[in-house]
Amino acid sequence: MQQHERKHKYRKQEEIDPLKQEETARKIAAKEAKRQQVIEDVKLSLKRRRFDRIAIENARSDIEANIRQKEIRDMKKLRGEKTMLQIRKDLSAIIEAGIKCICPSIIIPKKIKYDGRTTLTINNVKYKIKNNLHIVGWGKEVVTMSSAFEKVVGKQLKRGFIVVPRKSISMMWNFPEAFPKLDSRITFVEAGMNGQPDEKTVEITQKIVNYCKRLKKRDLLIVMLSRDLDDLLCCPQNTITLKDKLRVLNRLKAANATLEEINIVRNKLSAIRGGDLARLAYPAKIITLFTSDMLAEPLEQLGGGPCVYDPKNQKALAILIKYKLVDKVSQNVRELLGESGSRKMRADAQLNEKKRYKFVQQYVIACNADAIECMAREALKLGLSPLKLNSTCSGTVEEFAQEYVKIASLMILAVENKITKLEMYEQMKESPICPLTDRKVWEMFPTKDKWSLGLCLLLGGRPTFNLGENSGKSGPNQELALYFSLYWYMRTKQYPILRGYTVWFLGGSSYGRDGNTSASGAFGYKSLATDIHPEYEKAKSIYKTAFLKWRKLAEDKQSESRIVKARQTMKDAEEMKKRYAAILPERVLRENNTNLFFSSINNGDELLQLKRENYYMLADVGDLHVIHIARFQCNCSGTCHVDEDRIYADRDYPVNRMLSATVVPVLQYCCRVAAPKSL
Template sequence: MARVLRVLTRSLSSQTSKAKMGSLSLREDARKIFWGAVSAVLPPNMLQRSLKVREACGSLVLECGGVDFPLNKNLYLVGFGKAVLGMTAAVEQIVGNHILQGVISIPRGMEESLRVAGKREMLLSPGSPVRIMEGAEHNMADESALEAAREIHSLAKKLSEKDVLLVLISGGGSALLPAPMPPLTLHDKQTITKQLALRGATIQELNTLRRALSQLKGGGLARAAYPAQVISLILSDVIGDDLNVIASGPTVSSSYSTEGCLQILDKYDLRNSAPASVRDVLRSRSRTAAHDHFSHVHNILIGSNLIAMREAEQESARLGYHPSVLSSAISGDVRQVSRFYGLLARVICSMMMESSEQQQLQQEIIALGSEMAIPDLNLAEQLHEIAEYAGLGAVCVLCGGETTVLVQGEGKGGRNQELALRVAQEWHNFQGDLKGCEVLFLSGGTDGQDGPTEAAGAFSYPELLMDAKQGGFNVECFLNHSDSNTFFSQFHDGRYLLTTGLTGTNVMDVQVLLIRRKRDIQ
């Protein structure tokens, strides 16, 4: 996956200033690389790459995904998700007054949050024909989101074969588009979903039931809009970018059967205790994708973690690093992921310094990578490519995905800040392996929010724990109480926090590992 890009050389005027500014410049480089990733998936940038209005044969057309759609007072818009307000604003800038009517469902408070953050480019124009409806507080479907779903359904159903429906989808869209199949109520659907989750149902099983019990998910919105042309522009916040999973696939053909859904209920001993309306709906909806016609639908992925990292890759090359994109599917417990990054830095440093332990360290990390079972991770091949340019002295490793944290105590933190702190903890016992190299790690959420904090993530470096101890900080205590944000807020006056503000997008998390041989900066 890694690509060796052209080396961009840099020179600094003072040898002394190089030594003093080394870690600061690494931190600034990491910040620029991270922001390069975020910039690639900001709504204006994504939509400008994806949509264009132009003239063809004397008429106006909307160009999208290599297909032209005639524009003649026939364009409608619906959307749902955390990034959809900014996406809609970007569409308005591109298509002008061609939108006749629209409805978007966004999280409660999102419009005001963007206004307060000064993100005017992500707000709708005065007099916009698009109606904003807010709901799903704390990412939980509610009556407000249900009303928004009804409005979206109503708009879709009235369209004709001459119309074009532009559908904007981003993470959080599932909770913002609840539309239970009658006579099922929202409470009934929430009850069965909660029962399944409590008994250990997998996310795949939960999604299967959600789609089967919904009017709009599992392709339901696309069916409602038939025979209109449907253009679905999708921003992925899930590992693997499965369009069936993002907002439960409202414009994606989905197959399921009554028997398969009932078997899931049987597996968790819920067939008899589930609301009667659940069983009634399932029995009335025996259908497979073979009965659906989706030739009127165009699903286009316009933003993803990998798209973001490709831009970060180019930015790191511009800054003089040799970049390597390892994976866009890093997941699992933050403790195991921190061991991976801690060991990865040691491996790359051993390559740079031509250490005798290089082979042993590589074997250790390949074994750990296998244990993590990351689908797009091919460490043996990727490490071989990194080794080819590690000797040149400046490497940037990029990864993305979403880790999980087992919350302990009542501290304040987020998965990215905890990951950064745990990576520093891993390095604390192996600083000898990093001798001769400058190392910095950054983990940040592309939405600008890491857990219930104002930070997007944090930076860490090998000497962090030693510096913290000298300052009177007990890192172990902070970790034991899931209190990473409090640590980083107090340590060095918060300078190792990554703070971006609300970005208006979300493609999960991005990790940046920078390693530079010391003799190259002294």
């Protein structure tokens, strides 16, 4: 039998390339490292969100605990103190009513109505809708604005895109009022980093641009905007990069260019600002909804004007020439700025005589005037007589205080027949800080029979206020309250008849936080600032006496125990003197540290604290101010009137004041408060 030799076939082993294997291992390691980095970033993000949620819950618990402690303290107050407490309570209720009513979740359903069929009404203007609604928007306030809007229109909304700052979405879930619908058709995207636009900002804005390009004539586009959108509303022209745009704008800021000049250049470099969003969305109809602190603010400045016509001519290049920056920017930027005008599109043929797009309507959905209207209603409920003056005051904090003191004193002098209606009119008609129309000045002339339990002057605006790098904790309303106290005291020295009235000021931020503090604002009245100086002089005297006693004991070589005890007494007195020195009004105003002043006196009662930690829900439309004027008789049996040129303490009504962690019993001045005396 023939044996067949089996040929064993050996598989040829592949040659292993060490370099290729090393490169593969390196790629795998890089991918794994990237994966681990993503995991760590997610863990860190979740941990931060958890800490933020815990911080919010702790803040809420602290507020509730502080409210309970304050209620216990208030129950122990004496009659005169309770009258002051009632004034604080009434003024706080008035300010909080104004802040609450402009919350997007409250004001949107009031100003926007849907009949459940085909009619949408915005500020009494009707629009026909039928599954043709779209929303785009930028800003933190727009989160709650868009959610509230979707709850009104329901399934009529087809789709929406809202761009918000980082952490806005995670923070939203801590506030039930801000919750969007579970089946919401709105996509919320976080963008921007440290107040600057990033690539995510450009990416989502470009997506919105592409979406708006596909809209038809039957579509209705809702554009929602809030203030300060420079880090969110950003989409450079295709020929330049984000870095190019930021480099130009930063150099303009460094050259001290005006905000208007910077906006002209920003619009020219943008593919969405200066009316470009409207150009791209045409022929769709556009409705712009925004919050504003100034109704008189030029529409071109609102949110960068994405739906407001801008010719985008060579003004931008002229601005760079003015600041000698032409040679310091890239060639692409120079070419773009050198273009004679924007690329003509069909929408540019739809301009009216005022150079505004006919297919675009703009509405102020929330402003200071809305808040003041609600404040007036609350004042009436409290039996006070409200007088709405101006919601768009402007100037520095000190100018605000001077103007408010002048207005309050003129009202009193007029009701006391010390000045005529014409004299009052002449002094108030041309105010640069708080301009009033002729009709308003004539109508506001006070008469005794209309004051009820007191007169409430309602105003608002946004005082110029800057915190330096070395500033302490402060806010425009706290500084305004302290300045008001100082100027009102000086005014009463000038016009003694004003001393027969109790005048209080309260300023609060519509955003819920005043400056860099957790307080919303502060109270101001005549003796608020001047009370500190007598106590400071007393502390200086106590320290001087303690120092001399210690030195005397040391010189006489008395027993060591007596010297040690005297030295400790001296140190305690010195510490108390420093604490009073730190809260002298002129010092805290100079150092922008007024929050220390208000936190250190009367257990912080002179600070306005909102009852809920709901800052996320609030709209930033400026500051709200109320001046309360009433004629009261004093509680101190006339003691404080013995010498009008000297401040007297009401020793029948002591109040505890707190300096840092140490509670020191001192006397609070009577502030001329008691039961109202009929006029």
